[in-house]
Amino acid sequence: MSKSLTVLDFFCGAGGFSEGFKQLGFDVVYGADNWNPAIQTFKANNSDAEVVKVDVLELSATDVPKADVIIGGPPCTEFSGSNRGGSGNVKEGMELVKRFLYYVHELKPRWWIMENVPRLLQTLPPKFRLKDLGIDKEGIFEIPKMQVFNAADFGAPQKRTRLLSGKYPNPLQTHSENPVVTLNGQKLSHWFTMRKVIESFPNPLNEPRKGKHVKDPNYNFNVTEMKLEDHFGDHSIMKDEEAERNKRQKTEHPYYGKMKFPDDLDRPSRTVMATQFNASRETMVIAMSNNGRKIIYRKPTIRECASLQCYPINYKFIGTNPTTKYKLVGNSVPVKLSMAVAKAILREAGMRTRKN
Secondary structure (H helix, E strand, C coil): CCCCEEEECCCCCCCHHHHHHHHHEEEEEEEEEEEHHHHHHHHHCCCCCCCCCCHHHHHCHHCCCCCCCCEEECCCCCCCCCCCHHCCCCCHHHHHHHHHHHHHHHHCCEEEEEEHHHHHHHHHCCCEEEHHHHCCCCCCCECCCEEEEEEHHCCEEEEEEEEEEEECCCCCCEEEEEEEEECCEECCEEECCHHHHCCHHHHHHHHCCCCEEECCCCCCCEEEHHHHCCCCCCCCCCCCCHHHHHHHHHHCCCCCCCCCCCCCCCCCCCCCCCCCCCCHHHHHHHEEEECCCCCEEEEHHHHHHHHHHHCCCCCCCCCCCCHHHHHHHHHHHHCHHHHHHHHHHHHCCCCCCCCC
16 A cells, blocks of 8 residues: 555644654644644644634534544643643533544544543543434444553653543554563563753753754754754743742642652653643753853753654744743644554554654
């Protein structure tokens, strides 16, 4: 088989889910989202795809092309335990989930994957009446598989657990906290650490240097420091009082568990969040020497967060400020997890994996 398999991406965001498929030779033909920075970012990195800004609740399946694979991540904030103490509007979130399933039923792809937070398992039934999906027919829609995966087990430098629901073959685990040999003789590599990402980049407080290159920590290519975007500057620096408050939130919190301050660089990072408030407990903290004068604290730069999400270092994020770009990155599916599922689909289809 020489023809590329085609992909539709609903709730496409910045395009992390699609990127994993694209890197393995899939043809990403369509992306839909209702947030302008996401649409602009997806367009900038998928120039051949049809990209539509739309409320998917108002979109008809007849307006969408058919494809071999449908992917998507309905917004997870309503199901996330971090959203207002876990009190998000679950009913509103389920309407978006059901709309995604409506497209799957109507477009009938060979494979489909819906990504979300594991907490969705508490409210996601394995079966829906077609009428509940807005389809005026008798019948039942079944979700064949609902399984939780840790992105670190597939080579991502981040411990991010995601629920993948749909019709897809299981991805093969490649990494482990403790390297072992599986029953089929496959040797699993050690988890990819946060340190390998952070130490791949130059000091963000310095000016980019002519003639100096940065090697992508996830992929085998370089860019010059002069072309490295979203890294240099002071957008990641914490004030002393912010760092102190962050430390108290992590180490002295009255009812949540204790966390390390600064973060442990010798493990995969914690989940990259969409919001990066300097004084927040959830924000990752890196200690660094300011040219040997004193230790200062910072969060990962936008580009470092993007690499923790396994985006290539030349991937473009379109936004007018760091807050928007952090949100684009934090709301993404880790590319290495997406690639693992894409590779499993290629195996099932009897197609060769394109090396990247």
